[in-house]
Amino acid sequence: MGLINFGINASKLWSGVNYSQLVTNEKDHNKQYTGKKIPLGVTFALTFICNFECAHCGADIDNSKSDQDASTKLMIDTLNELKRLGGQRISLTGGEPLVRKDIKDILQTAYKNKFFVSLTTNGWFVERHLDKLKNLDLLVLSLDGTEPVHDFIRRKPGSFKKVMESIKTAKKNNIPVLVNTTVMNTNVDDMPGLSKILKELEVYWTIDLYLDNTNIKSWQKGSNISRPTDKLLTQVISLAKDNPYLANSSHYLNATKKKENKNSNKPQTCFAGIGYCVVSPDAKLYPCFPAQFDNEFEGMDLKKMSFDDAFQKMPLYRKNCGSCDYICHLEMNSLYSFNPNSIFKGLKYLYKDKFLSLFKRKNSEK
Numbered sequence: 625m626g627l628i629n630f631g632i633n634a635s636k637l638w639s640g641v642n643y644s645q646l647v648t649n650e651k652d653h654n655k656q657y658t659g660k661k662i663p664l665g666v667t668f669a670l671t672f673i674c675n676f677e678c679a680h681c682g683a684d685i686d687n688s689k690s691d692q693d694a695s696t697k698l699m700i701d702t703l704n705e706l707k708r709l710g711g712q713r714i715s716l717t718g719g720e721p722l723v724r725k726d727i728k729d730i731l732q733t734a735y736k737n738k739f740f741v742s743l744t745t746n747g748w749f750v751e752r753h754l755d756k757l758k759n760l761d762l763l764v765l766s767l768d769g770t771e772p773v774h775d776f777i778r779r780k781p782g783s784f785k786k787v788m789e790s791i792k793t794a795k796k797n798n799i800p801v802l803v804n805t806t807v808m809n810t811n812v813d814d815m816p817g818l819s820k821i822l823k824e825l826e827v828y829w830t831i832d833l834y835l836d837n838t839n840i841k842s843w844q845k846g847s848n849i850s851r852p853t854d855k856l857l858t859q860v861i862s863l864a865k866d867n868p869y870l871a872n873s874s875h876y877l878n879a880t881k882k883k884e885n886k887n888s889n890k891p892q893t894c895f896a897g898i899g900y901c902v903v904s905p906d907a908k909l910y911p912c913f914p915a916q917f918d919n920e921f922e923g924m925d926l927k928k929m930s931f932d933d934a935f936q937k938m939p940l941y942r943k944n945c946g947s948c949d950y951i952c953h954l955e956m957n958s959l960y961s962f963n964p965n966s967i968f969k970g971l972k973y974l975y976k977d978k979f980l981s982l983f984k985r986k987n988s989e990k
């Protein structure tokens with residue numbers, strides 16, 4: 625999907641917008657949106673299963689719930705229907721998406737429908753599934769530090785090496801690749817070392833702030849993982865900004881610091897459930913991840929109704945939005961709002977080679 629195609633579709637969304645309900649006012653919580661809705665982007669958490677037990681993991685993973693993952697047929701039907709509804713972008717995550725036995729069928733259906741397809745993985749099975757990943761528009765590899773720090777957070781010896789191999793394999797096979805790093809207290813000091821490695825590898829990089837409002841898994845009880853202080857986060861952000869491969873928008877970087885800021889409850893616009901949504905492993909549709917993790921908000925069951933029905937009938941989620949700093953949602957909100965910095969980042973990504981040679985020339989002239 626080119627940025628232009630996305631722009632045309634986002635404009636359609638804006639043509640029927642109800643601006644007052646785009647603003648995240650709590651009074652709209654659980655109400656129906658009265659403007660136009662198009663599911664332009666859908667994130668599928670494909671499975672409850674994971675081969676890792678990361679110290680920081682906030683995803684809904686539980687290997688004992690493997691039988692509850694959406695069936696292959698449901699996934700394929702949903703993707704086909706989504707295309708008919710105007711879907712442009714799908715993001716596959718989990719759990720670990722590459723443990724799904726039918727990942728080949730899911731990816732083939734996604735490619736056939738010409739979505740912009742991204743897949744986020746811990747990297748462990750990239751080599752094994754390489755043939756299926758070659759048509760991805762974006763492979764996102766999670767990397768949380770230099771070798772000892774990453775392996776400690778991921779609680780898996782050898783996991784850093786796997787990510788390094790996966791980056792190299794992706795590059796060799798012309799698969800666009802990006803590294804995502806969750807910043808938390810245990811790796812905040814390690815960011816200069818990580819940034820250096822990523823610069824040398826010339827790989828795109830996003831940082832995402834650790835979220836502490838998720839469900840705690842058995843192995844995480846008593847964990848000392850927490851968010852870094854605002855001061856440390858500011859240092860990480862300025863370091864990251866010095867890396868030409870940083871792909872975060874300034875909108876997201878500024879928003880991550882707002883929790884300790886007194887303006888944190890300032891309303892913002894949000895397209896959750898209007899222009900994008902998320903699907904849980906057991907095929908329930910939600911506006912956003914905070915809604916999925918809120919036991920009081922009921923997901924729309926795709927096993928019982930069509931995607932269109934579910935998306936159109938799903939009420940807005942507008943609870944605690946002032947403190948929402950999910951990277952996937954904030955970056956989408958920024959892009960859907962035609963934020964110039966996000967558009968610039970998109971263009972930079974699309975024309976990366978030209979941009980990077982300019983950046984290098986500028987630096988060598990300093």
Ligand SMILES: C[S@@+](CC[C@H](N)C(=O)[O-])C[C@H]1O[C@@H](n2cnc3c(N)ncnc32)[C@H](O)[C@@H]1O
Nearest residue numbers: 680681682683718719720744745746766834835
């Ligand atoms: C939930 S994982 C699923 C995909 C795959 N298993 C992986 O680790 O990349 C998706 C991304 O969310 C990040 N993540 C997990 N828990 C988080 C948390 N509590 N706060 C912020 N990001 C988190 C991971 O580091 C990873 O980059």
Ligand code: SF4
Nearest residue numbers: 674676678681719746
């Ligand atoms: S962060 Fe990813 S790899 Fe780690 S436990 Fe969670 S889902 Fe699994």
Ligand code: SF4
Nearest residue numbers: 894912914945948953
């Ligand atoms: S994505 Fe964040 S801001 Fe938007 S509805 Fe969900 S919680 Fe609120």
